[in-house]
Amino acid sequence: MSKKPRQITAALIDRYALRLREQERAPATIQKYAHDLTTLLEYLDGQPLTKTALIDWKEALTAIHAPASVNSMLAAANGFFSYMGWGELRVKPLKIQQSPFCDENKELSREEYARLVQAAERQENQRLSLVIQTICATGIRVSELRFITVEAVKTGRAEVTNKGKRRAVFLPDKLRRLLQKYCKAQKKTAGAVFTTRTGKPLDRSNIWRDMKALCESAGVEPGKVFPHNLRHLFARTYYSIEKDLSRLADILGHSSINTTRIYTAESGRVHARQVERMGLVLTT
Numbered sequence: 001m002s003k004k005p006r007q008i009t010a011a012l013i014d015r016y017a018l019r020l021r022e023q024e025r026a027p028a029t030i031q032k033y034a035h036d037l038t039t040l041l042e043y044l045d046g047q048p049l050t051k052t053a054l055i056d057w058k059e060a061l062t063a064i065h066a067p068a069s070v071n072s073m074l075a076a077a078n079g080f081f082s083y084m085g086w087g088e089l090r091v092k093p094l095k096i097q098q099s100p101f102c103d104e105n106k107e108l109s110r111e112e113y114a115r116l117v118q119a120a121e122r123q124e125n126q127r128l129s130l131v132i133q134t135i136c137a138t139g140i141r142v143s144e145l146r147f148i149t150v151e152a153v154k155t156g157r158a159e160v161t162n163k164g165k166r167r168a169v170f171l172p173d174k175l176r177r178l179l180q181k182y183c184k185a186q187k188k189t190a191g192a193v194f195t196t197r198t199g200k201p202l203d204r205s206n207i208w209r210d211m212k213a214l215c216e217s218a219g220v221e222p223g224k225v226f227p228h229n230l231r232h233l234f235a236r237t238y239y240s241i242e243k244d245l246s247r248l249a250d251i252l253g254h255s256s257i258n259t260t261r262i263y264t265a266e267s268g269r270v271h272a273r274q275v276e277r278m279g280l281v282l283t284t
Helices: 010-022 027-044 051-064 067-084 110-122 126-138 142-147 150-155 173-185 204-212 227-242 245-252 257-263 268-278
Strands: 157-162 165-170
Touching (some): 010 027, 010 067, 051 067, 110 126, 110 227, 126 173, 126 227, 142 204, 142 227, 150 157, 150 173, 165 245, 204 227, 227 245
Antiparallel strands (some): 157 165
């Protein structure tokens, strides 16, 4: 008796998303997994779900996406297959050789960060200016911005819950004073500091769009301008002062210190200068 062909449907994707919610996965994770599975659904275009079709999909993704993005999409698919009991369809991720250096063309410098803040101020967009400074000065994820509440501003400490873990995030005094002034001007007495006109907390898409709109005025390459790069800048700045990778991992809410290493990677140019300063070539 032949095995019934596997099929992925929008209804099954919705069912899997519900399962992820029951597992208390982050909303952004659920949204991304659903998006990636919908991409697979559209690629198949009614074809049966076979290992051959999935390998073809993997090759198609590799042609247009960075390896890390491909692996992220494959992880979404593999999680779905495990949930459905279709383990035989799981696809191996791409092997990635992790570079010890960061790409200067993708990382935001302190000077570029300052120009973004200045551009927001010139446009009299105080909310955006403070959003950028809050993420960069605390190292929080953009999805954690909702935990920066009026109450947190009063105490100088936000209690952040993410991926089933809880950690304290401290607000620098200078940032607290700016946020207190902003809350007073906006007549905010409780709840999230940064909200839309309808009172909902700002989400990733709101912030991403507003930051991109600053690029031309700030003279910063759009490829460098997204919220997560502010978190990277926080990590690099902290590590340059403290050199405590384990403590930094706790502050960022990382489960693995290897993730933190990626955040603190220096550029090849910086490494080259350090090697030159070592002065270990003696002859002329």
